[in-house]
Every structure is written in structure tokens, then in C-alpha cells.
Amino acid sequence: MPDPLRPEPRRRHDLLDLEPDAWAAALAARPDLAGVPRVADWAQRGWPVILRRRNPGEAAGxxxxxxxxxxxxxxxxxGLGLPAAAVRPRPPVALAQASGTAPEAWRPTLAALDALGRRHGVAPRVFGGLLWQHLTGLAYLSDTSDLDLLWPVAGAIDRRLLDALAAIEQAAPMRLDGEIVLPDGRGVNWRELHAASPDDTVLTKHRDGLALCAARALGYAGEAA
Structure with missing residues (x-):
């Protein structure tokens, strides 16, 4: 059971709300961002930022x-580095929440993906263009946009989930991109994992870096769970 006195660790793709004064102070230290559209009033508009992977040489604090x-x-x-006190967590956006923002041609695919998640007990979350268009109302999507989804799993990765994702993509009007997110926060591209055998090496992404590991070590046996 989580300790209520200890906050959950932040993970890649987490949404974070901003403290406006801290945002202004961070921008003041980045003259290269002066005049860049939208950035100065981003926090004042109530728009969040997203937790990204730490780059080499960035301050650990x-x-x-x-x-x-x-x-x-x-x-x-x-990309910016902010004091921990300058941000606070915001709940992720589920696919079902953002569906109304998507192009009409995407709606049948989104319904199929939501139903797939329900069958497997996984609530897909959006990131990428659909997320930002949903949050800001700005035009992030085009006719060539991908649909980016995170699939957070609680345990072993069911091959049937990946098979169904591949089948849905075959009939979809857009490319389905995204990651399976493991309980420890690591993410692995679903398509790469689907193409792998259990002993193949796949690339995983974590908030503090990248690592290669065997698919089997991620809880993927290559068979239906």
C-alpha cells in the first residue's frame, strides 16, 4: 500500500501543473526563449507541462x-528544468476523455481501442498531438498525425493485447504509436515488443535514461497470458 506521507515517484509523460512565478523565473534564465509564441503565458493559461527524460548533464535536483x-x-x-516546488501533479488524460477532440474519421478506431483496453483491464492514456489539442484547444493534429497512446499494465504483458493493437491499426486511418508502460515506469514501444520473441532485446525508456533488455525480463512471454 502506498505511504501517504511519501509522494508517488514522477514518471515520464506525467502531466504537471505549473506555479506561474516559478515558470516566469525559469524563462528569465532562458533568453533564447524570449518571443517564442505561447511560452511566456503558458502557465498563466493553466496549461500543464509533461515530465520528460532527463538529458545528460542536467542537474539531478x-x-x-x-x-x-x-x-x-x-x-x-x-525543455526546461524546474524546482520541485514549482510543479504539482495533474491526473493523466484517458483516451475516453480526449475522444471528442479527435477528428471524426478517428472515432471508430478510438472506440475500438477503448473497448480493447476495457477487455484487458488497461485504461489507455493519450500523449502527443491529441493530448495537447485536448488540453490547449490549439491545432496540433493534421491529416498525417499519429495517435500516441500509453498502455499501463499491472503485471505480465498479454500477447493478445499486442495482437489486437496490430489488428486495429491495420484498419485505422492513422498510425498507432505509443508504449506499453510497466509497473516500474519503464516504457517500451508496443510495435517493437510485438515483433520481438521473448529472448530478443528491446529498448526501454525511463525518466532517467534508456536501457536494452530481453523482452522476457519485462514480463513478456510472447504468448497469451
Missing amino acids: AVPVGLPLPPAEGKRRI
Whole structure:
């Protein structure tokens, strides 16, 4: 059982709300961001940032956060390090919550993905363009956008989940990107894992770096659970 006196560790893709004064102070130390659209008033608008992977050489005491600008404004990815007291967690956005923001042509696929998650007891979460369009109302999606999803699993990875994802993508109007997220916070690309045998090596991503490991070590036997 989680200790109520100890906060849960932050993980890649976690959404974080900002303390506006701390955001302004961080921007003041980054003259290269002066005049970049949207950035100065990001916190004042109540928009969150996302926890990103820490880059080599970044201060260990700072929280590494990021935000992407819309494609029409350069699609630039902004990365900053903030004091821990400057951010607070915001609940993730489930696919079902963001479905109304998606293009009409995506809706049948989103319904199929939501139903898939329900069958497997996994609530898919959005990130990427659909997330940011849902949160900000800005135009992040285009006709060529991918759908980015996180699939947080509680234990062994069921091959049937990956098979069904691949089948849904075959009929989808967009590419399905994203990761299976393990209980310890590591993420692995679902497509890479689906193509792997249990003894193949796959790339995992964590908030503090990258690592290669055998698919079997992730709880993936390559068979239906």
C-alpha cells in the first residue's frame, strides 16, 4: 500500500501543473526563449507541462519538463528544468476523455481501442498531438498525425493485447504509436515488443535514461497470458 506521507515517484509523460512565478523565473534564465509564441503565458493559461527524460548533464535536483508547440508555430519542443516546488501533479488524460477532440474519421478506431483496453483491464492514456489539442484547444493534429497512446499494465504483458493493437491499426486511418508502460515506469514501444520473441532485446525508456533488455525480463512471454 502506498505511504501517504511519501509522494508517488514522477514518471515520464506525467502531466504537471505549473506555479506561474516559478515558470516566469525559469524563462528569465532562458533568453533564447524570449518571443517564442505561447511560452511566456503558458502557465498563466493553466496549461500543464509533461515530465520528460532527463538529458545528460542536467542537474539531478531539477524536474525535467517539456512542452511542444503546435505545428503551425514550428513544432518546437521546449525543455526546461524546474524546482520541485514549482510543479504539482495533474491526473493523466484517458483516451475516453480526449475522444471528442479527435477528428471524426478517428472515432471508430478510438472506440475500438477503448473497448480493447476495457477487455484487458488497461485504461489507455493519450500523449502527443491529441493530448495537447485536448488540453490547449490549439491545432496540433493534421491529416498525417499519429495517435500516441500509453498502455499501463499491472503485471505480465498479454500477447493478445499486442495482437489486437496490430489488428486495429491495420484498419485505422492513422498510425498507432505509443508504449506499453510497466509497473516500474519503464516504457517500451508496443510495435517493437510485438515483433520481438521473448529472448530478443528491446529498448526501454525511463525518466532517467534508456536501457536494452530481453523482452522476457519485462514480463513478456510472447504468448497469451
